[in-house]
Structures are given as structure tokens and as C-alpha cells.
Amino acid sequence: xxGKLTLDxxxxxxxxxxxxxTMVGAGVLAIILLTYxxxxxxxxxxxxxxxxxxxxxxxxxxxxxxxxxxxIFDTGLLRxxxxxxxxxxxGILSADHFQQVFSAxxxxxxxxxxxxLMFGLINLVVPLQxxxxxxxxxxxxxxxxxxxxxxxxxxxxxxAIGEFSAAGWLAYPPLSELAYSPGVGVDYWIWxxxxxxxxxxxxxxxxxxxxxxMRCPGMKLMRMPLFCWSVLGSMTLVVFAFPILTVTLxxxxxxxxxxxxxxTSTFGGNPMMYVNxxxxxxxxxxxxxxxPAFGVFSEIVATFSKKRLFGYKYMVYAIIAITIxxxxxxxxxxxxxxxxxNVNSFFGIMTMxxxxxxxxxxxxxxxxxxxxxxxxxxxMLWFLGFVFTFTIGGVTxxxxxxxxxxxxxxxxxxxxxxxHNMVIGGVxxxxxxxxxxxxxxxxxxxxxxxxxxxxFWFWIFGFAFAFLPLYALGxxxxxxxxxxxxxxxxxxxxxxxxxxxxxxxxxxxxxxxLQYIVSIIQRKKNIDNTGDPWDARNLEWSTASPVxxxxxxxxxxxxxxxxxxxxxxxxxxxxxxxxYDKIVLPKNTPFGFYIGMLALFFGFAVIWHILWLVxxxxxxxxxxxxxxxxxxxxxxxxxxxxIEKIEKxxxxxxxxx
Amino acid sequence: xxxxxxxxxAFVIAVILFVLFYRFTQQYNFAVLEPQGTIASEExxxxxxxxxxxxxxxxxxxxxxxxxxxxxxxxxxxxxxxxHWDHNSKLEFAWWAVPIVIITVLATITWQYTHALxxxxxxxxxxxxxxxxxxALQWQWLFIYPDQKIASTNLMEIPVGRPINLQITSDAxxxxxxxxxxxxxxxxMSGMTTKLHINANxxxxxxxxSANLSGEGFANMKFNVVAVKxxxxxxxxxxxxxxxxxxDFNKYTALAKPTLDTKVTVYSxxxxxxxxxxxxxxxxxxxxxxxxxxxxxxxxx
Numbered sequence: 001x002x003g004k005l006t007l008d009x010x011x012x013x014x015x016x017x018x019x020x021x022t023m024v025g026a027g028v029l030a031i032i033l034l035t036y037x038x039x040x041x042x043x044x045x046x047x048x049x050x051x052x053x054x055x056x057x058x059x060x061x062x063x064x065x066x067x068x069x070x071x072i073f074d075t076g077l078l079r080x081x082x083x084x085x086x087x088x089x090x091g092i093l094s095a096d097h098f099q100q101v102f103s104a105x106x107x108x109x110x111x112x113x114x115x116x117l118m119f120g121l122i123n124l125v126v127p128l129q130x131x132x133x134x135x136x137x138x139x140x141x142x143x144x145x146x147x148x149x150x151x152x153x154x155x156x157x158x159x160a161i162g163e164f165s166a167a168g169w170l171a172y173p174p175l176s177e178l179a180y181s182p183g184v185g186v187d188y189w190i191w192x193x194x195x196x197x198x199x200x201x202x203x204x205x206x207x208x209x210x211x212x213x214m215r216c217p218g219m220k221l222m223r224m225p226l227f228c229w230s231v232l233g234s235m236t237l238v239v240f241a242f243p244i245l246t247v248t249l250x251x252x253x254x255x256x257x258x259x260x261x262x263x264t265s266t267f268g269g270n271p272m273m274y275v276n277x278x279x280x281x282x283x284x285x286x287x288x289x290x291x292p293a294f295g296v297f298s299e300i301v302a303t304f305s306k307k308r309l310f311g312y313k314y315m316v317y318a319i320i321a322i323t324i325x326x327x328x329x330x331x332x333x334x335x336x337x338x339x340x341x342n343v344n345s346f347f348g349i350m351t352m353x354x355x356x357x358x359x360x361x362x363x364x365x366x367x368x369x370x371x372x373x374x375x376x377x378x379x380m381l382w383f384l385g386f387v388f389t390f391t392i393g394g395v396t397x398x399x400x401x402x403x404x405x406x407x408x409x410x411x412x413x414x415x416x417x418x419x420h421n422m423v424i425g426g427v428x429x430x431x432x433x434x435x436x437x438x439x440x441x442x443x444x445x446x447x448x449x450x451x452x453x454x455x456f457w458f459w460i461f462g463f464a465f466a467f468l469p470l471y472a473l474g475x476x477x478x479x480x481x482x483x484x485x486x487x488x489x490x491x492x493x494x495x496x497x498x499x500x501x502x503x504x505x506x507x508x509x510x511x512x513x514l515q516y517i518v519s520i521i522q523r524k525k526n527i528d529n530t531g532d533p534w535d536a537r538n539l540e541w542s543t544a545s546p547v548x549x550x551x552x553x554x555x556x557x558x559x560x561x562x563x564x565x566x567x568x569x570x571x572x573x574x575x576x577x578x579x580y581d582k583i584v585l586p587k588n589t590p591f592g593f594y595i596g597m598l599a600l601f602f603g604f605a606v607i608w609h610i611l612w613l614v615x616x617x618x619x620x621x622x623x624x625x626x627x628x629x630x631x632x633x634x635x636x637x638x639x640x641x642x643i644e645k646i647e648k649x650x651x652x653x654x655x656x657x
Numbered sequence: 658x659x660x661x662x663x664x665x666x667a668f669v670i671a672v673i674l675f676v677l678f679y680r681f682t683q684q685y686n687f688a689v690l691e692p693q694g695t696i697a698s699e700e701x702x703x704x705x706x707x708x709x710x711x712x713x714x715x716x717x718x719x720x721x722x723x724x725x726x727x728x729x730x731x732x733x734x735x736x737x738x739x740x741h742w743d744h745n746s747k748l749e750f751a752w753w754a755v756p757i758v759i760i761t762v763l764a765t766i767t768w769q770y771t772h773a774l775x776x777x778x779x780x781x782x783x784x785x786x787x788x789x790x791x792x793a794l795q796w797q798w799l800f801i802y803p804d805q806k807i808a809s810t811n812l813m814e815i816p817v818g819r820p821i822n823l824q825i826t827s828d829a830x831x832x833x834x835x836x837x838x839x840x841x842x843x844x845x846m847s848g849m850t851t852k853l854h855i856n857a858n859x860x861x862x863x864x865x866x867s868a869n870l871s872g873e874g875f876a877n878m879k880f881n882v883v884a885v886k887x888x889x890x891x892x893x894x895x896x897x898x899x900x901x902x903x904x905d906f907n908k909y910t911a912l913a914k915p916t917l918d919t920k921v922t923v924y925s926x927x928x929x930x931x932x933x934x935x936x937x938x939x940x941x942x943x944x945x946x947x948x949x950x951x952x953x954x955x956x957x958x
Contacts, residue, residue, distance in 0.1 A: 095873045095874070095875075095876065096873055099870070099873075166872075166873075167870070168870050172830075172831055172869075172870075173830075174830050174831065174847070175830035175831065175870065175871060175872060180830050180872055265846070265847040265848050265939050266848075266939055271831060271846065272846070305729070306738075306740060307739075307740045307741075307742070307743070308740065308741060308742075308743035309743060310742075310743050310744070311743070311744060311749055312743065314749060314753075334844075336833060336841070336842050336843050336844050337844050337846075337851075338776075338777075338843060338844060338851040338852075340775075340777075341771045341772040341775040344771050345767055345768045345771040345772070348767050348771060349764040349767055349768070352760050352763055352764060352767070353760060353764075355756065355760060356753070356756045356757055356760055359714060359718075359752065359756045360749075360752055360753055360756070362718060363718075363748075363752040364749075364752075366718070366721050366722060366725055367725075367745075367748065368743075369725045369726060369729055370725050370729060371729060371736070371737050371738060371739045371742055372729050372738065372740070373729065373731050373736075373738055374726060374729045374730050374731060375731045376726075376730065376731070384722065384726060387718070387722050388719065388722070391715055391718055391719070392715075394711075394715075395708065395711040395712075395715055398707065398711055398763070399704065399707050399708065399711075401767075402703060402707055402763070402766075402767050402770070402771075403767070403771045404699070404700050404703055404770050404771060404774040404841065405700060405703055405704050405707065405841075406841070407700065407774075407776065407840070407841020407842055407843070408689050408697070408700050408704070408837060408840075408841040408842075409689070410833075410841075410842060410868065411833055411835075411842070411868035411869055412835075412868065472678075472687075474689075475687050475688070475689045475690055476685065476686060476687050476688055476689075477686075477688035477689065477835075477837040477838075477864060477866070479835070479866055479867070479868040480868075480870075481870050481875065481876075482875075482876040483876045484876045484877070485876065486879070489685075489864075490684065490685035490686070493681065494681075
């Protein structure tokens with residue numbers, strides 16, 4: 001009836017129980033609050049069943065921020081363990097638990113924090129920037145989000161029921177095969193990524209179509225804001241890379257569930273094939289995350305310098321070059337697997353070549369500031385922080401692109417420091433800047449600047465303290481993922497400094513939370529009636545803040561780059577249309593939510609070998625898709641009168657301020 | 658005034674941190690930068706060369722960032738403001754061309770050094786190379802000296818100056834053998850051999866470890882490489898040859914069981930072809946599916 005699931009799956013040590021109680025407690029508190037304030041209906045109608053990309057975007061970001069807290073808590077555990085587990089002391093975690101924590105840390109930070117923030121921002125911003133009312137496939141968008149949500153839930157359920165993978169965030173076989181990992185941990189890893197990954201793939205299809213087909217009149221490709229270009233590059237990578245992940249995970253699942261031998265070391269299986277496949281997805285994945293962050297900085301630098309973006313054309317070419325090159329470098333993740341010198345040299349050189357378009361982008365940003373009037377609001381501080389950290393990461397990246405050097409630094413803490421330099425300095429800083437930048441657009445008030453700046457300074461110093469010691473440790477011969485080391489190595493002091501750095505980052509995150517709370521309380525003080533608080537340049541700022549549910553009352557017509565800046569220059573903004581047309585929008589539907597929840601149960605059932613539940617969920621998902629596909633009544637009409645009323649109120653607000 | 662105090666404070670803190678770090682570096686071993694073998698020395702040279710080349714780009718970027726950000730700050734109304742200036746062919750040519758030149762230089766160096774320092778390439782030497790066969794176990798290392806018919810766990814004794822040819826395999830999940838002061842690492846994988854060619858230029862004890870996650874006892878997979886003079890090495894071989902512990906395939910099977918309790922043991926009378934047998938275990942279809950590797954494990958099939 002319950003497959004492999006028994007009561008033993010609920011036995012844990014104190015640290016895990018603390019985590020479980022915290023999460024269950026937060027869930028119960030949420031339920032109590034929703035019931036007390038009678039908000040269930042609101043939650044269902046306004047959020048869960050919504051197909052509005054703005055709502056879906058906010059939900060992505062909320063989930064991602066919650067997961068950031070989980071991920072940073074894991075980081076704390078790892079750092080405390082490595083700072084204390086020296087010589088005769090074994091620290092606070094057992095080896096197996098420590099390995100589960102770092103596997104969960106990587107998985108959560110990449111798939112549910114970075115990807116979540118990225119898809120959230122894309123949902124919020126892309127339709128507005130191209131002058132569209134919606135994405136190309138609104139229902140598919142809802143499915144994507146709920147699959148992402150289901151994957152996230154599976155990772156967290158593993159904390160309470162059973163265990164998580166202890167094989168690292170990419171679960172190399174044969175360690176991740178049944179012979180060496182007989183528990184359910186790796187299965188949790190496989191199915192949470194598989195479900196979330198399919199959601200990402202669907203989103204990729206959705207946003208490529210949206211960007212190519214839904215642009216407003218006059219928005220030629222070479223007039224698109226750079227954020228949209230970077231998203232187009234990133235989503236192209238998603239569409240080509242994620243199928244590789246899906247297949248690889250499926251093969252590993254076949255090995256583990258049915259005892260097949262794709263990646264085992266016996267019976268002709270080949271673990272090296274897995275390593276190739278996972279990185280053929282994994283390397284593009286890094287660029288999937290970083291490209292939109294580049295796009296964010298292009299928006300921010302131009303806006304806060306009050307100047308056109310320098311070298312627009314070459315910025316676009318650089319994005320295209322990075323998109324293509326990122327497929328040709330995956331082998332640099334395993335120079336040490338014994339490939340010949342010709343192969344290693346080729347992939348090393350291709351890796352260095354990526355530094356060229358990336359460097360060009362940095363120069364173009366700097367020269368966007370040149371002869372501008374640079375306003376150092378918080379997003380701009382994140383940009384400056386990015387330039388310094390990302391450039392250091394670039395240097396260490398080029399170092400490791402040279403195969404003989406990689407032989408010395410691979411799998412050491414130097415490597416760990418390098419990719420955190422890229423992912424925190426590039427991706428996280430970019431998305432945090434984006435949150436501050438676009439927040440007023442969707443909530444109608446700005447975030448508190450002072451607290452935002454505190455948060456920034458704690459992050460940047462925390463980053464330096466947390467990761468510069470790791471570079472030194474790597475050079476001292478410290479490998480990654482050690483739950484224990486000898487006192488004679490002399491690593492402990494540096495590990496303590498690194499732990500201190502993480503503490504600073506935690507304080508930075510604390511200030512971020514405080515910033516949101518204070519800003520919401522003081523929302524009257526930072527209110528934005530104009531819809532354009534930063535005096536910005538692209539179409540998203542031409543509507544009111546918060547954005548009305550239909551985005552644009554009248555489809556904008558674009559005559560060049562920096563569409564909104566030019567409209568402001570020519571005062572077109574104040575031409576109120578004489579007559580408002582009706583607008584057709586998609587109706588709410590719970591089907592996306594149902595499919596996501598069924599996928600969650602499906603994943604859980606496969607992990608625990610509960611056959612009947614697997615079959616029920618699978619059939620139910622198929623039936624729901626068939627039923628929904630046969631429903632033609634999926635849209636509703638907003639009459640012109642309603643729009644006119646909302647628009648007039650917004651105009652009045654803007655003129656009054 | 659407040660700015661000045663802040664700058665001064667930051668400077669003082671930076672100096673203190675630098676001094677602390679400098680004292681720290683004097684105290685401990687920065688293995689990668691203190692090579693004791695030919696390969697590791699070359700690798701260090703390459704690290705310095707690459708860092709210097711990168712600085713050609715990075716330092717100007719940092720300087721420009723600070724200069725531009727300061728000069729064109731909003732408050733500085735004296736600075737030139739050209740909101741429509743978004744293109745300059747000469748400048749753009751420069752920042753495509755300079756990185757391309759630097760990357761071309763680096764690519765050439767990379768091609769040459771990747772071939773010269775290929776771990777599979779035997780070291781050139783007038784002395785006869787010594788072959789050591791390395792087996793990664795759960796969770797310790799076995800070093801077999803096939804020509805001397807001896808073996809040792811968690812200790813590799815080598816003669817100074819002689820090239821050492823390592824043949825590496827794994828009877829465990831994927832590992833990576835790394836002795837930073839002698840050379841970079843290479844993966845150890847079951848059912849196949851990878852190679853590493855190293856030497857030690859000075860007598861000493863060099864730390865080695867596994868760099869790739871391989872399960873519960875992974876952090877414990879440390880070993881010492883003891884480099885000694887030829888005569889001392891021969892003495893060690895002699896003592897080892899008279900060790901009471903011997904190693905045939907059956908005893909090996911017991912040794913290969915997962916353990917967290919690692920110690921140094923020296924074996925004599927090592928069965929010829931033992932290393933090949935370890936590899937062939939993964940080749941023969943009749944072999945049990947690593948059933949020995951996890952006690953009490955239930956293979957779901």
C-alpha cells in the first residue's frame with residue numbers, strides 16, 4: 001500500500017527535527033492567519049488560479065526568497081561544521097548528514113532560488129517591456145510555476161520524510177547509483193529536479209514565443225530592451241539544454257528504479273557518459289542564470305546614468321556569442337577525467353573565448369556611465385559590487401580554463417570560491433538589484449533606500465570574508481565537501497573567517513527582510529504615483545504603478561530604442577486616447593495548480609515505490625490536460641468603460657503628485 | 658570630514674588584515690605554490706603567468722570603474738553630460754581587440770602547456786621510472802609496487818629524482834588522486850586505468866588526498882607521500898618484502914570492504930596481476946553487481 005514508506009522515514013536527529021518543526025510551524029501559522037483573516041478565497045481567486053504573469057512572477061519570487069532562507073540556513077550549518085570539525089572534534093553533523101546538507105544547499109540555491117528569481121523577473125518584466133498584455137501561453141505559464149512549486153516541495157518533504165541525496169548537487173554516478181546510495185535520497189533529488197526541470201522547459205518555450213510573436217507594433221528585434229534580448233538568449237539555452245537534463249535524470253532513474261545499467265560501473269554502464277551529459281546541460285545552465293542578470297544591469301546602468309546604453313548593437317552580439325559559446329565548453333568541468341591534450345586544449349580555449357564578449361559587456365556598461373549623471377541608488381550599488389566581484393571571478397575562471405592549472409585547482413575550495421564569485425557576484429547581485437529596481441512598478445511604492453544600502457554593504461563585505469579565505473584554502477590543498485580535517489593542516493583559522501563572512505551575509509539578508517517590512521509599513525512615504533519613479537527608459541514604466549491587470553490600456557506604438565524615454569521627450573505620454581477598446585484576457589483556472597499537485601504526488605509515489613499512486617496520478621494528469629484542451633471558453637472580455645475608469649483614476653493620481 | 662575618517666579607518670583595517678594574512682602565510686603550507694616536483698613547479702609558473710596576463714585587463718577595469726563612477730556622479734554638475742552619446746567605433750574596437758590579443762596569447766600558452774604537462778606523458782629522465790599502481794577503495798588508498806611485489810595502504814614511499822608512473826583505478830565510487838606539491842590531480846574510476854606521471858625533487862613528506870566526493874568516509878581518504886633517497890627507498894622495499902602481511906586476491910577482497918578505520922599497512926608477496934584483477938572485476942558480466950561493496954544492502958530488483 002505504501003511501498004517502501006515506513007515509520008522509520010520519520011526518524012531524524014535534532015537539527016533536522018528543528019528544521020522540520022520550523023517549516024511545519026510556519027505552514028500552520030500561515031493556515032491560521034489565512035483562516036483568521038478569511039483570506040482563503042482571496043488566495044484561491046487572486047493567486048493560485050491566476051494566469052496573470054504579474055501574479056505568477058510574484059509567486060515565483062516569494063518561493064525563491066523562502067528557499068533563500070532555507071539555503072542560507074544550510075550554509076550556516078556547513079560553515080559551523082567546517083569551522084569546528086578539526087582534529088579530535090567531529091563538529092555538529094555526521095558525515096552523511098553533512099553531505100546531505102551541501103547537496104541540498106546546491107540544489108536549492110540553483111534550482112529554487114536562482115531559477116525562481118529569474119523566472120519571476122521574466123514573468124513580471126518581459127511582457128511589459130515588449131508592450132504585450134500577456135505571455136504567449138498563459139495556461140502553460142501556470143503549469144510551469146506549479147511544477148516548479150512541486151519540485152520545491154519535494155526537496156523540502158525529503159527533510160521530514162526520509163532523507164535527501166548525499167551525492168552532491170549533480171549526483172555523479174556510480175556514487176548516486178543503488179550500489180552506493182541505496183536510500184531514497186538520490187530519488188528525491190532526481191524527481192524534484194525532473195519535475196521542476198520540465199516546468200523550466202515549458203517556460204522556455206513560452207517566453208521564446210512571447211518575445212518573438214507578441215511584440216507591440218514598431219518593437220523590432222533591434223529595438224528591444226536588452227533585458228528582453230538576454231532573456232531570449234537564456235530561454236534559447238533552456239530549450240536546448242533542459243531536454244538533456246530530462247533524459248539524463250530519466251536514465252539515472254531507470255538505473256535506480258528498475259536496476260538498469262546506463263551509468264553503473266558494471267555490466268557495461270558508463271559513469272563518464274553521465275558526467276558529460278549532466279554538464280552538457282549544467283554549463284548552459286550557468287549562462288541561463290547569468291544572461292538575464294546581464295540584462296538587468298543593462299537596464300539599470302542606462303536608467304541611473306540617465307543616458308542611452310553604450311554600444312547596444314555589440315551588447316546584442318555579445319549575448320548571442322555567449323549563447324552559442326556556452327554549448328562548447330562543458331568539458332572544462334572535468335579536464336581531470338583523462339581526456340587527451342587536444343580535447344582539453346580545445347575546451348580550455350573555448351572557455352577563455354567567452355571572456356571576450358563578457359569583457360566587452362563590462363566596458364560598454366562602464367562607458368554608459370561615462371558622461372552620464374550617475375545616481376547611486378541601491379540598484380547601482382549592486383552594479384558596482386557586481387563589477388568588482390564578477391571580474392575577480394572572471395580571472396579565477398580564466399585561470400581554471402587552463403587545463404594544467406585546473407589539474408591543481410579542480411574540486412578544491414578554490415573552485416568553490418570561483419563559482420560563488422560568479423553566482424553570487426553575478427546572478428544574485430543582479431537579481432537583488434532587479435528586485436529593488438522593479439519593485440515600485442508592481443507594488444506602487446519604492447523600497448527603503450537606507451536599509452537597502454545597509455543590506456548591500458553587509459552582502460559585499462560578507463562575500464569578501466566568506467570567499468577570499470576559500471581561495472587561500474584551495475591553494476593550501478583543501479578539497480571541497482570535507483566534513484573533517486586534521487588540525488595540522490592549519491586550515492581552521494581561515495574556515496572561521498569564512499564562517500564570519502557567512503554571518504555578515506546573513507545580517508545582509510536580515511536587513512533585506514527588514515527593508516521589505518519597513519517599506520510596507522511606510523508605503524505612504526515612498527509612494528509612486530507617476531508610474532516612473534526612476535525616470536527610466538523602457539515601456540514598462542509607461543503604465544501606472546502598480547501595473548493594471550491589463551498592462552496597457554492601448555497597445556503602445558514604438559518608434560525606436562528607449563521607447564518610453566522618447567515618448568517622454570516628445571510628450572506623447574499625455575495624449576489620452578479618445579476611446580478605449582475592450583480587452584480580451586485569459587480566465588482564471590485551477591488546472592495548473594491541480595497538475596502541479598498531482599506531479600508532486602506522482603514524484604513522491606515514484607520515490608517510495610507506491611505503484612497504485614503512480615498510476616492514479618499519471619492518468620489524472622493526462623486526463624486534466626485532455627479536459628482543459630477541450631475547453632474553448634478560456635477568455636473573458638473587459639469592456640472599454642471599465643478600462644477608461646481605471647485609467648482616468650491613475651491619470652488623476654499622476655497629475656496630483 | 659566624515660568621509661576622510663571612513664577612508665582612514667578602512668585603510669587601517671586593510672593593513673591589519675594584510676599583516677595578519679601575511680603572518681598566516683608564513684606559518685602554513687600553501688601546497689600549490691610550494692611545489693616539490695617538476696610538474697607542480699611548471700603548473701605554478703603557469704598560474705603566475707596567467708594571473709599577470711589577466712591583470713592587464715582587470716586593473717584598468719577597476720581603475721576605470723572607480724574613476725568613471727566618481728567623476729560622473731550625479732552631484733558633480735561640472736562633468737560633461739552627453740545623454741545621446743552611445744557609440745564610438747575607436748573605443749569599441751579597442752575593447753574587442755585588446756581582450757582578443759590577450760586571449761590569443763593565453764590560448765597559445767594553453768595549447769603548448771596542456772600538451773607539455775599532459776598527465777599521460779612520461780617524464781623525461783635518465784633514471785629508470787618506478788611504476789606504482791593506485792587503487793581507491795572505500796575509503797582508503799592502496800598502492801601496489803608490481804615490480805617489487807609489495808604494497809602499502811595510505812602511504813606511498815617514492816625515491817627522490819626518479820620518475821614515478823602512476824596507474825590509477827578505483828574499486829569504489831569515482832575518486833580523484835591529488836598530491837598538490839607534486840602535481841595536479843586525475844580521477845580514479847573503476848574498470849579502467851588513468852595515468853599520472855610525477856616526481857619529487859626533494860626528500861620530504863607530501864600530503865595527498867581524494868578530491869572527489871566518494872561517500873561517507875571521503876574526508877578520511879588522506880595519505881602521505883614519503884620521498885626519500887634511492888638507498889633509503891631500497892631499504893624500505895626490503896623491509897616491506899619481509900612484512901608478515903601478504904596480499905592475494907582473497908585478502909584484497911577483505912581489504913576492499915568499506916571502512917572508516919584506515920591505517921598504514923605494508924604488504925609483501927603481492928599476487929602478480931592483482932591490479933588487473935581489480936579492473937577486470939568490472940568487466941566480467943558474471944561479476945556480482947558490486948555486492949561486496951555495501952554490506953547488508955538490498956539491491957531492489
